[in-house]
Amino acid sequence: xxxxxxxxxxxxxxxxxxxxxxxxxxxxxxxxxxxxxxxxxxxxxxxxxxxxxxxxxxxxxxxxxxxxxxxxxxxxxxxxxxxxxxxxxxxxxxxxxxxxxxxxxxxxxxxxxxxxxxxxxxxxxxxxxxxxxxxxxxxxxxxxxxxxxxxxxxxxxxxxxxxxxxxxxxxxxxxxxxxxxxxxxxxxxxxxxxxxxxxxxxxxxxxxxxxxxxxxxxxxxxxxxxxxxxxxxxxxxxxxxxxxxxxxxxxxxxxxxxxxxxxxxxxxxxxxxxxxxxxxxxxxxxxxxxxxxxxxxxxxxxxxxxxxxxxxxxxxxxxxxxxxxxxxxxxxxxxxxxxxxxxxxxxxxxxxxxxxxxxxxx
Numbered sequence: 001x002x003x004x005x006x007x008x009x010x011x012x013x014x015x016x017x018x019x020x021x022x023x024x025x026x027x028x029x030x031x032x033x034x035x036x037x038x039x040x041x042x043x044x045x046x047x048x049x050x051x052x053x054x055x056x057x058x059x060x061x062x063x064x065x066x067x068x069x070x071x072x073x074x075x076x077x078x079x080x081x082x083x084x085x086x087x088x089x090x091x092x093x094x095x096x097x098x099x100x101x102x103x104x105x106x107x108x109x110x111x112x113x114x115x116x117x118x119x120x121x122x123x124x125x126x127x128x129x130x131x132x133x134x135x136x137x138x139x140x141x142x143x144x145x146x147x148x149x150x151x152x153x154x155x156x157x158x159x160x161x162x163x164x165x166x167x168x169x170x171x172x173x174x175x176x177x178x179x180x181x182x183x184x185x186x187x188x189x190x191x192x193x194x195x196x197x198x199x200x201x202x203x204x205x206x207x208x209x210x211x212x213x214x215x216x217x218x219x220x221x222x223x224x225x226x227x228x229x230x231x232x233x234x235x236x237x238x239x240x241x242x243x244x245x246x247x248x249x250x251x252x253x254x255x256x257x258x259x260x261x262x263x264x265x266x267x268x269x270x271x272x273x274x275x276x277x278x279x280x281x282x283x284x285x286x287x288x289x290x291x292x293x294x295x296x297x298x299x300x301x302x303x304x305x306x307x308x309x310x311x312x313x314x315x316x317x318x319x320x321x322x323x324x325x326x327x328x329x330x331x332x333x334x335x336x337x338x339x340x341x342x343x344x345x346x347x348x349x350x351x352x353x354x355x356x357x358x359x360x361x362x
Contacts, residue, residue: 081206095212101182101211105194118145121156128148134162216244217244218245228357229354230356287302336354
C-alpha cells in the first residue's frame with residue numbers, strides 16, 4: 001500500500017506546467033540464496049538522502065541541482081483579486097504531489113513591518129505535511145514560512161506566516177508576493193484564508209480559496225501477497241503503470257526497486273539478486289542493484305519508460321553452484337517493493353515481499 005508521511009519539508013523547485021501521461025514497466029528477475037527480516041517500505045513524499053539508500057555521488061548531484069533551483073529567479077506573479085480588496089490570495093486548482101504549485105498574495109494597502117497569515121484547513125491529509133514557501137526577491141531564494149503546530153497527531157488546521165513590508169502598496173500599485181505550496185502526504189482538499197496585519201493596528205482578510213491535492217494514478221499488478229520464489233525455479237512478473245491524471249507535467253518521472261533480507265547470521269547483498277527490466281526491442285535488460293550505505297539493503301533506479309508494448313516484470317531465483325553460488329542459506333523471506341517519484345520526491349510506494357525456498361527434490 002501507499003505509505004504516508006507527515007511533518008516532512010522539501011526544497012525542490014517547481015517544474016514546468018503541462019499535462020502528460022506516462023507508463024513504466026519493470027522486469028524483475030530476482031536471484032538470491034535466501035531472504036529475511038522485514039524492512040519498512042520507503043514512505044511516500046520522502047526525499048532520497050545521501051547515506052544508506054543513495055550513493056554519495058548521487059546525493060551530491062541532487063544537492064547541486066537543488067541548490068541551483070533554490071537560487072533561480074521566481075516567475076513574476078500577476079496581481080490577483082479586485083482593486084477594492086486590501087488583500088487577495090490565489091492558488092492553482094490542483095496541488096500535484098511531488099511538484100511545487102504556484103500561489104500568491106497581493107496587497108493593496110500600505111504595510112510597514114506587517115505580517116501575512118495563511119490559515120489552512122485540510123481534508124484527507126495532515127496540515128503538518130504541507131510545505132509553503134515565499135520567494136525573497138532580495139536574496140533570490142525560496143524561504144520556508146513560519147508555522148504554528150497544528151496540534152494532535154493528525155491536524156487538519158495549520159497556520160503559516162511571514163513578515164512583509166510594502167509601504168507603497170495601493171489599488172493603483174499592488175504589491176504581490178510569490179508563494180508555492182506542496183503536499184507531501186496524500187490526496188485531499190485544502191482551503192486557504194489569507195490575511196495581513198498592516199503594522200498600524202489594522203487586519204485585512206481575503207476570501208478563502210480551495211485547491212485539490214492530486215497525484216498520478218499508479219497500479220501494480222502481477223505480484224501477490226505470499227509470493228514464493230524457488231531457487232532455480234520460474235521467474236515471477238510484476239508490472240508498474242503510471243498514468244498522469246493531474247493537470248501538471250511530471251518531467252522527472254522515475255521508478256525504483258528496493259529489497260532487504262536478513263537471516264540469523266547473513267543478509268542479502270546485490271550479488272544475491274538479479275534485477276532485470278523488459279525493454280521494447282531489447283528484451284530483458286539487467287539493471288544493477290546498489291547496496292545501501294549502512295543497512296544491508298539494496299535498490300536500483302529503473303530505466304526510463306519507452307514507447308510501445310510493455311510486458312510485466314518477472315522475478316526468479318537462480319540455481320545454486322558455479323559463479324552464482326548463493327551463500328546466505330538462513331535468509332528465507334525478503335521485504336521488497338517499488339517506489340515512483342518525480343526526481344527525488346517519492347509520491348507512491350508499494351511493498352512486494354516474497355519468500356525464498358530451496359528447489360524441490362528431483
